[in-house]
Amino acid sequence: MSSTEERLRALIDANLEIEGRASGQPISLDLSLADAGVSSTDLVAFWQLVCEEFSMDIPAEVFAELATPGDLIAHLDADAG
Amino acid sequence: MNVACPPAVQSGGWWQPFAAFDGVAVLHVDLAPDALNEQRAWAWLDPAERQRADQFRHGGAKRQYVLCRSALRSLLCDALSCRNEQLAFRASKHGKPSAFVGGSKSAFGFNVSHGGRHGLIALAPDGTVGVDVEERSAPRNLDVLVDTVLSPGERAEVMAAAGDEKLRLFLNLWTMKEALSKARGVGMSMDVSGFEIPHGMLRGTRGGVFCFPDVPDLTWALHNVGTDDFAAAVACTTQAVCDAS
């Protein structure tokens, strides 16, 4: 089974436009998605897609506190574990 | 909509008066690439703002931030009769900035939004305000967004719309909900599917009065200020009575 990081990277690659990133270039996990130029529409859809992928209900106020993919991975792993 | 602005609100190199109502002035900021304007804008920023600008990895988001923040600085210096060096910003828990002059918090309400080539700045000298702008292009996961941010009734209206009307209606609702949550200062931390935009505004009325279900005593005037190029909305505190939706 893929790790949380691999599954999250796949979701990001398919659903978020990171400004200036060449296709196939991996994102850095400590990059704030807001600073990477991700729009709020993409972020909100991404929130929903993460909930579906990991079969978890992440409240909006919790998701809003998670600034980077690294924070999100830590949250998902803590919740699963 | 009344498009006259209070006299204190001046045009600048890359911003100009856009709308005014209920004691709120709204300015449009031109975010098209322009090396000279970007250079002039950079000079207005303080060291912390320059550091933040440099954190944006790539051009578009950095340009939006620099052009909007410098325009905001110029407008607030005029409105608060202060020098640029006296003006600072601090963000609330969820990121909403407030202005400080000489270290004291100002009660002057303002809010900023940027999307693509369009920025909007709303100024509310006596109130609390939120603004949101989105270019009229289709977000990547429109159906996911419709399911996530709209109430069941709003979702039904949007899904019943045909062709381009579906996107137009969705973006109108999205910017109105974002303007309200930004006015409240909660940003993305609020699940906006839990409240409904006044029904008349869903059908095309440009203004309405709104109350959040959990804060019924505080009323907000909501304005759809969108154009053919962008969807946009402004929400500001009002004494008016809440519309029955």
Ligand SMILES: CC(C)(COP(=O)(O)OP(=O)(O)OC[C@H]1O[C@@H](n2cnc3c(N)ncnc32)[C@H](O)[C@@H]1OP(=O)(O)O)[C@@H](O)C(=O)NCCC(=O)NCCS
């Ligand atoms: C900032 C946010 C509220 C709005 O995003 P948006 O619609 O893309 O951005 P807009 O252009 O409309 O507005 C941005 C401006 O709103 C203001 N703002 C920021 N947070 C705000 C808040 N909580 N309330 C009101 N205004 C806010 C700022 O002035 C900002 O502009 P600036 O940084 O240039 O000064 C939203 O992106 C957010 O809450 N992000 C944090 C959560 C997050 O990124 N989670 C990622 C999880 S992996």
